[in-house]
Amino acid sequence: MLTKDRAICIRAVDYSETSQVVTFFARLTGKISAIAKGSKRAKSAFDGPIEVLSLGEIVFSDAVEEKLAVLTEYQQRPGRGGLRKNLFALDSALFAAELLNRLTHDYDPHLVLFDQFAQFLEDLDAQATTARRCDILVRLILFQLALLHEVGLRPVLNACANCQRPLASDWRECYFSSSANGLTCRDCEMSFPDRVRIGAQAANCLANVRQITGAQENTLDEIEHVLVHHFTETLGHVPKMARHVHKKLR
Numbered sequence: 001m002l003t004k005d006r007a008i009c010i011r012a013v014d015y016s017e018t019s020q021v022v023t024f025f026a027r028l029t030g031k032i033s034a035i036a037k038g039s040k041r042a043k044s045a046f047d048g049p050i051e052v053l054s055l056g057e058i059v060f061s062d063a064v065e066e067k068l069a070v071l072t073e074y075q076q077r078p079g080r081g082g083l084r085k086n087l088f089a090l091d092s093a094l095f096a097a098e099l100l101n102r103l104t105h106d107y108d109p110h111l112v113l114f115d116q117f118a119q120f121l122e123d124l125d126a127q128a129t130t131a132r133r134c135d136i137l138v139r140l141i142l143f144q145l146a147l148l149h150e151v152g153l154r155p156v157l158n159a160c161a162n163c164q165r166p167l168a169s170d171w172r173e174c175y176f177s178s179s180a181n182g183l184t185c186r187d188c189e190m191s192f193p194d195r196v197r198i199g200a201q202a203a204n205c206l207a208n209v210r211q212i213t214g215a216q217e218n219t220l221d222e223i224e225h226v227l228v229h230h231f232t233e234t235l236g237h238v239p240k241m242a243r244h245v246h247k248k249l250r
C-alpha cells in the first residue's frame, strides 16, 4: 500500500553509490525511515539527492517484514536558500532536526510538532540573511521547549519541581535539574546532584516563555546551556550538533 504525506527530511545517509537511507518527519505518519533507491543519480524520481531539512510531498510503501519503507516519490519544494547562507541558522536547524529524530518514535504522528518544525525552518530560512545570532537562538529555544512539550517531557518551569514552591522574585538561588525534571529551589537542590545553577533572568524566562523573545543574548545562552544539559541527560549523550550552537559558559 502506498502512503502519501507531507514531510521534512531530518536525516540522510548514503546507502550505496546511488541510493540513500532517509528519515522523514511526516505530518500524518510521524517519523519514518525509508530507502530512496537511485536518489543520487542525476535523473531520479526525487529530483536529485535528498537533502536534510528539505520539505515536500512523499509517497512511500510500508515494508511489512523488512525494516525500511521504500520511498517511491519525493517532490521537494524549492527554498531553503537562505538557511545555507547563515551557518548559525543552519546549525540550529540541524540541531533541531537531530533532537526531533532522537525524541520521536517511528509511526507516532505529532501534527502540531510537525507544523511548529515547518514554521521554525521557514522563519529561519526567511530571516537567515538579516537575523542576529540572538534572534535565531530565540527561535531555537522556543522550538526546543515546544518539542519537549509535544513529546511529553516538558519540565516544570514555574515552580520547584520537587517541593512545588512557586518560582518567585525572592528566590535568591535557582537551579535546574534534569532528574527532577525542572527548576529546583535552594532547599531542594542538594537532592539532585545533576543540577546546574541558573540566574534569575534565565529562570524567569523559562517560567514566562514570552519573555524569551526580548531576552539578552547572555541570558539566551544560559537558557540554551540548561536545555543542552537537559537533552544530554535525557538522551544519555551530548547531542552531536550541540557544540555548534551552544556557547560554553564561563
Ligand SMILES: [Zn+2]
Binding pocket: 160, 161, 162, 163, 164, 165, 184, 185, 186, 187, 188, 189
Ligand atoms: Zn523545592
